[in-house]
Each structure stands twice: as structure tokens, then as C-alpha cells.
Amino acid sequence: MTDRSKPHHELIEEIAFLKQGIREFEETKQEFILARKTLRENETQYRLLADKMTDVVWIQDLNLRTVYVSPSIEKMLGFTPEERVLQGVGEQLTPASLSAVYDTLARELALEEQGDANPDRTITIEVEYYHKDGSTRWGENIISGIRNDRGELTGIHGVTRDIADRKRVEGEL
Numbered sequence: 001m002t003d004r005s006k007p008h009h010e011l012i013e014e015i016a017f018l019k020q021g022i023r024e025f026e027e028t029k030q031e032f033i034l035a036r037k038t039l040r041e042n043e044t045q046y047r048l049l050a051d052k053m054t055d056v057v058w059i060q061d062l063n064l065r066t067v068y069v070s071p072s073i074e075k076m077l078g079f080t081p082e083e084r085v086l087q088g089v090g091e092q093l094t095p096a097s098l099s100a101v102y103d104t105l106a107r108e109l110a111l112e113e114q115g116d117a118n119p120d121r122t123i124t125i126e127v128e129y130y131h132k133d134g135s136t137r138w139g140e141n142i143i144s145g146i147r148n149d150r151g152e153l154t155g156i157h158g159v160t161r162d163i164a165d166r167k168r169v170e171g172e173l
Helices: 008-052 073-077 081-086 095-114 164-172
Strands: 056-061 066-069 122-130 136-147 153-162
Touching: 056 073, 066 081, 073 081, 073 122, 073 136, 095 122, 136 164
Parallel strands: none
Antiparallel strands: 056 066, 056 153, 122 136, 136 153
């Protein structure tokens, strides 16, 4: 049977079905447009926060390789985010601070292995970073774990605040 030979009621049903499909497509299209607009607005807000804040936000894997660092790294230490992610942790920290970081990581990983550590815990550690100009800067780091869906530790997240002025005042006292 050709379309021209279909009964009238079948053609009406097909047209109604096609109209419903068009309506659903238009609704989905509008939802997509709204989601894209919201995503752009959120990205703009994120960029504003990331570009204006003075604290440095970062993510490292469990080998202490930096996988993300906020643009504020440039204000604090002179490195662009792109330069920073290429540096090993030994290029970022003074030897004493690197040793303290490794000791802290070993302690925290031992707690993870025991299985009785609070997965939401944070630690605070002060470390001395190398600045791009060759000098050093002190930073206070507040660090927490990043976990997968099974609760396993997969990386670390931190916020670093420049405490050079505080350290200077402490030294003077």
C-alpha cells in the first residue's frame, strides 16, 4: 500500500505522531540551549573566582604530580599554570619542605591502609616553595583527599595561602 492509498485515519495518526516528535525535539532543544547558557555563566563565574583569588588551588595525583593549579600561582610564585604542571615536586619545594611533605604523605597513606582514618579529614602543613625568580616563599597548605566512587584515595586537593609576611613577622619576634 502506498501512502496515497492509506486510510485517512492512519495518515492523521502519522501526522499526530510526527507533530508530537517535533514538539519533543523543540523541548529538548530548549533544554539544551538553557543548559549551555547555564554552563557558560558558571564557567564565567569560575574564571572570575580563579583569576581574582590570591590563594592557590591545586590538585595532585598520589605521586605528587600537579594535574591542576589555579591562575593565582603566577601571582604567588611567578609560574604560569602551564609551567607549574610540568614541574616535579622536587622543583617546587625546598629540600626541607620536600622531606616534610614526603613524611606527611607516608603517614597519611599508612592511615589509609589501616582503614580507620576519617576520609573527610584535612591536614595543614607549611612549606617553602621556590619562586620563579629564584627566591623562596612560604605557603600554608590545607589539604584533603580526592576519592573515587568506592571511597578510595586517588589524589589530593589543596589550597595554598602565601604566609611570607606572617613568617617575616614571626622571625622578627
